[in-house]
Amino acid sequence: MIRSPERPLRPPAGRARARRVRRAADVARAAGLAALALACATCAPPAQNGSVVVSSGAAERLGMLCRWGHGDAEQGALCGRGDEGAARPARVRRITGPADALSGPLAAGRPGDHVLENDEIAVVVDQLGPGTGLAEGGGHVIDAADARARRDELGQIVARVGAPARQAIYSELATGVGEDGVAWIEVRGRELAGGALSVTTRYTLGPRDRAIVITTSLQNDGDRPVEALDLGDVVHWGAAEHVAPGDAPGLRSEREAPYLAGIGTGVAYALAPADGATIRARSGAGFSDVTFARQAALPPGGRAAYRRVLAIAPRGDSLAAATELFFLTGGAPGGIALELVDARGAPLPPIAGKATLTPLAEGGAAPAAGALDLWLRTGKGEPLAVEAPPGLYLVGFEGGGRRALGSARIRIRAGEVAPARLALSGAGQLDIQLQERGASPPAEEEDLFIPLTPAKVSLFDVATGKAVSPPRLTLTGELQLSLPPGRFRVVASRGPEYALAEATVDVTDGTRSRLDLTLERVVDTSGYIACDLRQHTAQSADAGVDTTARIVSNAVEGVECAVTSEHNLALAADLRRDIAALRLEAQLRMLPGVELTSGRSGAGIGSLGVFPLGSEAAAPREGALRWVDETAGEILREVRALPGERVVQVSRHHGGGSPLHAPGAPQSAPDQGPGLLAQIVGDGAGADAVEVWTGREAAARDRALEELWALLRASRPVTPTATSDTHGLLGAEAGYPRTYIAVANDDPGRLDVADLVAGLRRRRDVVITNGPFVTMRLGDTRQGGVASARRASRGGPLSLSIRVERAPWVDARELHVLVGGVAAGAPIPLTGARTTPAGALLDEIAIPVVLGGGSRQGTKAHVDRTKVHAGGAGGDRRPGPSAPGTISIAEDTFVVAIVRGRRPLEPVLTGNPDEILPFAMTAPLWIDADGDGRSLGRAAAP
Structure with a gap:
């Protein structure tokens, strides 16, 4: 069980502690580390940018390594001063100006918010009213930092009372400090959307603690039971990379764990249940949906509560987070002092790099089951020493262009410094x-280019x-x-x-x-511009990438147009000045947008992306569209009431889930139409595009495509899109996948935004891909358009022409042609036998098409009665690259071309091979088979 910081933590008492202090001092001197103990409280504060020194704990925490600013090594008692001095009480106050707030890429505190702090950590809880990020009101943790560095890297923590969209709107806030020096903030309110639950959350901090306790209690004020409540938090990690014991950084799955940690560059966070139990967490890019109490049931008048601890470590490494939690569970850490030498044994100066401590099972034969590699970053010029939980470890190091020539096995004991020596290679x-x-300069600029x-x-x-x-x-x-x-x-x-x-x-x-x-x-994409239509920067609570890094990440991946879609912000990020400062205005255009999330449980459809927006709003929420407790339809009406023309894109949920339905909304069978979404797309006033592919979630993409076919069969034309939805950098690369949009001028420096909007809203001529580039036309009608049998009868036989082009490192093996969402025969093998003059691999496929008469059919009749025949005159020849069969279409429908590869997109992308397989798809090409000038809600060109 984690010791509750509601009561001040007391130091180990008696002679045993005194012996540990003396023994630690002796070991430190023997290892030459006495100077690392911060000899006096008047010394300059240590660097807090991820650098490591041996001092790293509150005076009462350890019998040896002590927190910043304490200790008297010359007198032989490292923690003497900390023992004698009484800790100042914790404090709570309102932010009145910039000096009161925290700094950092994610710092969101503003005047009116509250700071809960002591001499070790500082936490900001935002004021009541409009929230930030995905919080639909104030009263949540939005910033957290070491009290001396005051640099925040956390997004936000939002209490969840049921499904992720089910949260509280707080209407009361109170603060106080008890006689024992414990400070607190308490917020009270009710469940969103007028539910029966009243909710109270209390944040508590003691004088010496490096953790706050968060207690959320609920009461059922209704006359009916409230059942199946999964109680927890939605954590937006911001600039911190989320990890769990036994997993690599960057969680993308659902699992149980004793705690979750967020690792920043200069601070680390750890979230754990206060009762020592395990938690269940579903994590995706930049977020974790954490459950502390499952399936709680409240009768009328019933109550429930759950408590968790947020620990804040003063370094940006997972070892720091693990050590903080180890102490909170009552453990006494030890320490490691790392000496680096060259291959001949000569000492090396401190080196910027990464040390790893891998826990070993007793006996030391292999890493312990479920062990987390504990790593730390060391700053050049700083000693390589740090505290750690006791145990048996393998120690490694790499940095400064050098790597360890072997590993060191050490045993760390409580209250002692364990020396480790590693020999490093040369550099x-x-x-x-x-x-x-x-690449060549304009003639008039050649001398300066x-x-x-x-x-x-x-x-x-x-x-x-x-x-x-x-x-x-x-x-x-x-x-x-x-x-x-x-x-x-x-x-x-x-x-x-x-x-x-x-x-x-x-x-x-x-x-x-x-x-x-x-x-x-090498790949010819003339007439199309490469776009990533959903990205996030540090302005979103769940992303930690600053604007410069985001711009660069797009440029190096060949993205030509990107949309910054921050969560529920009116702050429309116009990055033109930043792009100009990097001299990228001829290569990249960034469009400001917003991602709005409907909050009404079961009535919304997830998120709506809206772009482009102006840059009139100067602060979050000011001038923003309403989204709290709004349905998607209500949000759409507000968007369409704005002046000008913009794209509305239905975006899928993080970490899984359909892009076409909200959690809890009834799902429709593919042949029954999409139900909910059909009400808000395809009528000119609703959504223009549906995101069917997000990041690396290939399995979710394939499920979403089945729902897209149902939507199209329901005569609801929509443009399919693919986005990275990137919140980070490595493993969430910009432009993977991307949407190519047909435009009149594909020069990014001369992009006509109105033409881009028209391309998505009306022409619908797009390609979605993470590698291959595939285009399709029927006669003179390109993908996104409507091919009419009336025009075909004047032009003779029709041919479906499909062109697949890709760079040599991008694999493409199969072409799938779908008619009405149904495969038109077997996959067509792709060989890339031809090479373009530029060096791309090319396949060109021509498939005869026969359009027959018949009346336009309704949704179900169309699905049941569409006639699709693959084969030659004998009806038994399968399509192939040299002799594809004929496709006969008797009724209005749509055709889509899909390309799949079997070799992952390595080495450009790394990770799960199944998630980085090549895939590309054209927009639908609508078929007006009966010649009446319309097909499934689309009008044919005159």
Whole structure:
């Protein structure tokens, strides 16, 4: 059980603690670490940017390593001053100006919000009224930081009383400080949408604590039972990467765990139940939906409560988070002092890098079951020492262009510093220079022109095939890298339109090598602009990427147009100045948008993206569309009432779930139409586009496509889109997947936004892909249009022409042609036998099409009676690249071309191979088979 910080934590008492203090001091001196103990309270405060020094705990926490600013090493008692001085009471106050608030990329506190703090940590709870991010009101944790650094990297924590959309709207707020120095904030309100539940949440902080206790209590004020309540929090991690014991950073699944942690660059967070039980968490990009109490049932007048702890560690590493929780459970940490030497045993100065502590099972034969690799970042010039829970560990290190030549096995005991010695390799220097073939300046600027070469560079150890580090991003095409001696595969990329530029290079100790690479654009996407229509920056509570990093991440992946769709913000991020400052205005256009989330349980459809927006609003919520307790239809009416024309896109839920239905909304069978969504799309005033593919969720994409077919069969024309919905960088790359939109001028620097909007709303000529580029036409009608049998009868036989083009590193094996959402025969093999002059692999398929008469059919009749025949005159020949069969269509329908690959998009993307398989799809091509000028809600061109 975690010790409740509602009562001040007391130091270990008696002689045992005194012995630990003396023993720790002796060990520290023997290891040459006495100087690391911060000799006096008047010393300058230590760096809080992820650097590590040995001091890292409250004075009463340990018998050895103590928190910042305490200790007297010269007198031989590291924690003497902390023992004698009484801690100041915790405090609670309102923010009145910038000096009272926290800093950092996610800091959202503003005048009127409340700060709950002591000398160790500071937490901000926002004022009542409009909330931030996905909170539909105030009264939630929005910032949290170490009290000295005061740098926030957390998004927000929103109490959930049921399904994720079910939260409280608080209407009362009170604060206070008890005689024991414990400060608190309490908010009271009711369940959203007028439910029967009254909700109270209390945030508590003691004088010396590095954690707050959050207690949420509920009461059923209605006359009927409230059942099946899963009680918990929705956590938006912001700039912190979320991890759990036994999992790699970046959770994307549902699992049980003793705690969750968010690891930032200079601070770490840990969320755990106060009773020591496990929690169930469903996590996705930037968020975790955490359940502390499952299936709670409240009779009329019944009550329930759940308590959890949010710990805040003063360093940005998972070891810090684990140690904080270890202490809260009553443990006494020990410490490790890491000495780095070269291959000959000569000491090395401190090096910027990453140390790993991997827990071992007793006996040391293998890592413990479910163990979490504990890593920490060390700052150059800082000692490599840190506290850790007792246990047996393997210690490793890599950084500064060096890697450990082996590992060290150590045992950490409570109250003692365990020395570890690692020998590191030498280091060499690799300078990489990239250029793009064909990049040339305008004639009038030739003398001043310095070409940009945005690129992503990945390095792999040839001996192991493993990545040496996360990919490096460059705008100028120049990189200077320190690397350990060895042979490396260097791969430069710039999205799926470009061939890879790669080479193998040898790096030797103490030498400097140069590598020149050339990127070449090979795929012809003329007439289309590559767009990512849903992205997030640090302005969203669940993303931690600043605007500069987001811009660069798009440029290096070849994205030409992106929409910043921050959650429920009126702050329309106009990034034109930022793009101009990076000299990318000719290559990238960023459009401001908003992602609105309907809050009415069971009545909304998830999220609606709206773009482009103006930049009139200067602060969150001011001038924003209403979304609290609004249905999607109500939001749509407000959007359409705005001046000008904009796109409304139905966006899918994070981490799974249909893009076409809200949680709890009834699902429809594919042949029954989509029900709810059909009410708000396809009539000119509703949604224009439906996001059918989000990020790497391939299985969810395939399910969403079945619902899309149902929507189209229901005579609700809509444009399918694909977005990255990226909240981070690695593993959530911008532009994977992307939507190519047909426009009159595909030059990003001259993009006509009105034409782009018209392309999505009316022409509907798009390609969604993470690699291959596929286009389709029937006669002179392209995808997105309506091909009419009346026109076909004047033009002779029709042919469905499909063109599949891809860069050599992108695989494409099968072409699937669907008519009305049903496969028209077997998949057509793709060979890429032809090579374009630019170097792309090309397949061109021509399939004869016969359009027959018959009247336009309703939804169910159309699905049951569509005539689709594949084969030749004998009816038994399967389509193939050289002799595709004939497709006969007797009734109004739609045709879609889908391309699938079998080889993952490595090395440009890494991760689960099933999630990075190539996939591409055209927009539907509507067929007016009876020649009446219409097809499934679409009018044919005159």
